[in-house]
Amino acid sequence: MAKAATPKRRSSPKLKKDEALKYYRDMVLIRRFEERAGQLYGMGKIAGFCHLYIGQEAVVTGMQACLKEGDQVITGYRDHGHMLACDMDPRGVMAELTGRAGGYSRGKGGSMHMFSREKNFFGGHGIVGAQVPIGTGLAFSNKYLGKDNVCLAYFGDGAANQGQVYEAFNMASLWELPVIYVIENNMYAMGTSVERHASETELYKRGISFEIAGEEVDGMDVYAVKKAGEKAVKHARSGRGPYILEMKTYRYRGHSMSDPAKYRKREEVDDIRSHNDPIDGLKEQIVAQNIASEEDLKAIDKEIRAIVKDAADFSLESPEPDPAELWTDVLLPVEA
Numbered sequence: 001m002a003k004a005a006t007p008k009r010r011s012s013p014k015l016k017k018d019e020a021l022k023y024y025r026d027m028v029l030i031r032r033f034e035e036r037a038g039q040l041y042g043m044g045k046i047a048g049f050c051h052l053y054i055g056q057e058a059v060v061t062g063m064q065a066c067l068k069e070g071d072q073v074i075t076g077y078r079d080h081g082h083m084l085a086c087d088m089d090p091r092g093v094m095a096e097l098t099g100r101a102g103g104y105s106r107g108k109g110g111s112m113h114m115f116s117r118e119k120n121f122f123g124g125h126g127i128v129g130a131q132v133p134i135g136t137g138l139a140f141s142n143k144y145l146g147k148d149n150v151c152l153a154y155f156g157d158g159a160a161n162q163g164q165v166y167e168a169f170n171m172a173s174l175w176e177l178p179v180i181y182v183i184e185n186n187m188y189a190m191g192t193s194v195e196r197h198a199s200e201t202e203l204y205k206r207g208i209s210f211e212i213a214g215e216e217v218d219g220m221d222v223y224a225v226k227k228a229g230e231k232a233v234k235h236a237r238s239g240r241g242p243y244i245l246e247m248k249t250y251r252y253r254g255h256s257m258s259d260p261a262k263y264r265k266r267e268e269v270d271d272i273r274s275h276n277d278p279i280d281g282l283k284e285q286i287v288a289q290n291i292a293s294e295e296d297l298k299a300i301d302k303e304i305r306a307i308v309k310d311a312a313d314f315s316l317e318s319p320e321p322d323p324a325e326l327w328t329d330v331l332l333p334v335e336a
Contacts, residue, residue, distance in 0.1 A: 012285045013223055020286050023065070023222045025300055027057040027279050030081040032301075032308045033090055037080065037097055037111075040312060041257045046097045049126075050111045053081035055252040058278035059184055060085035062225025063152055063245075066233045070147065072120045074135040075154035077112040078184075078251075079124025082154065086121045088114075090311035095318045102318030106325060129155060129162030132181070136168040139179035139242075150178040150236045158189025160203050166210075169242070173210040176241035180232045181207075183244065184219065186251045191263040204246035212242050219247030220278045250276075 034052045041050045053060075056078075064073075064085040075082045083093050088104065096103025097111050104114045112126040122138060125131040135153025142149045159165065160183055172179050183203050187194050194201050204214035213235065218224040225247065232243040250272045254261035286292050 012288065015285060015289055015291055017291050019065075020282065020291055021300070023061050024279070024282050024286060024297065025304065026061045026064075026085060027222065027282070028301055028304045029090070029307065030057045030060070030084050031279060032304050033084060033094070033311070034080060036308045036312050037094070038253070038257065040094075040098065040315070045316060046111065047099065048110050048112070049077065050097070050257045051078040051255065052253045052257070053078055053251070055272070055278070056184060056186060056219065056247075056249045057081060058222040058225055058282075059182070059219045059247045059249055060154075062222040063180075063182060063229045065226050066229035067150070067152070070120065070149040071233075072122055072135070072138045072142075072149065072151040073154070074122040074131045074138065074151065075124055076128065076131055076156060076159060077124050077126050078156070079112070079114065082124070083114060083116070083119075083121055086116065086119045088116050088119050088121060090307055091314040094311040094315035098315040098318075099320065100315055100318035101321045101325075102314060106328075107321040108325065108329070129159040129165050131155060132159070132162075132165045133168040135181075136172050136177060136179055139172065139177035139236075140175065142178050143175065148237060150180060150233055152180050152182055154182045154184060156189065157183060157185040157187070157194050157203060158192070158197065160185075160206060161189075161197060166206075169207055169210040169212060172242040173207075173212050176239060178236040178239070179242045180229075180236055181212075181242060181244045183246045184249055185246055186249050188251070188255065188264070190255045191259065191261070193263070202246070204244050207242070207244045212244055214244030214246065216246045216248060219249030220272075220276045220281065222278060222282055 031054055034054045038052055040046045060081050073082060073086055092104045096105055096109055096114050099107045101107050104116055112124055115123045132153050132155055135151050138151040185203055189197050204216050207214050217228040228245055232245050235243045252269055
């Protein structure tokens with residue numbers, strides 16, 4: 001059995017009301033959205049692959065809180081949470097999942113390939129690890145153009161073994177590029193535990209030979225993520241080059257909707273849910289510090305459920321792409 005994310009409740013910092021409630025709301029939105037996406041997949045309304053982010057909500061929520069206007073985000077195919085954290089419209093995200101014209105990629109990208117230049121979200125990418133050199137290129141553009149921006153390049157523990165990741169590390173270090181590599185270590189690369197697929201299981205150390213600083217973070221604690229994220233962003237934005245954050249997190253569902261996840265025991269998942277859930281952990285702190293009552297938080301949950309229902313309804317009511325869309329956004333050879 002894999003050694004899962006830190007099994008103890010985190011210590012309670014003094015919370016600021018508006019900030020704490022925003023983080024709570026953002027994480028609940030991601031979870032309820034993903035739960036609904038799972039339901040639509042089961043109903044046959046979402047086709048192809050669908051990778052849910054349930055359990056990992058604190059990572060994107062905490063990291064997004066560290067960014068400023070113009071900073072970029074790029075990730076792999078478990079991407080719905082990242083899009084919502086970037087403030088992309090839940091309607092457009094869900095409509096893309098159902099392959100409708102109202103989706104962010106006009107129904108042609110599906111779950112694994114969405115993009116929003118307006119929100120500086122440079123895509124979920126289906127090729128394992130492919131987003132890492134692209135994110136490094138975004139950081140290069142920031143430096144080349146003299147922009148005071150950073151890029152967050154997210155990838156998983158499985159992708160951490162891909163060769164292009166280390167090529168990107170080398171160039172980012174050589175050129176001191178403003179990129180933060182966020183390794184979402186959810187303990188399983190598809191169905192293989194990190195102990196079985198990685199000779200060095202402390203993944204934040206992968207940058208040592210490239211002289212890239214890094215640290216391990218409790219990815220189930222939104223405030224721990226934010227604290228580490230602020231340090232990494234400051235490092236990269238100040239011209240000191242890349243930084244690696246290994247987020248120790250956990251996914252409650254299988255690798256994708258087609259994965260029964262028989263490689264781990266039900267007790268393992270239940271233990272994390274019971275003792276280290278990112279939303280429940282923040283909820284406990286909010287109530288304990290009298291920032292909001294249980295009823296206040298239930299009202300937020302009710303509001304989020306209405307937003308997600310509206311997104312799901314829109315995704316099913318939006319028309320399918322016109323057949324003519326087959327020829328748009330396609331690079332065709334030029335005739336001689």
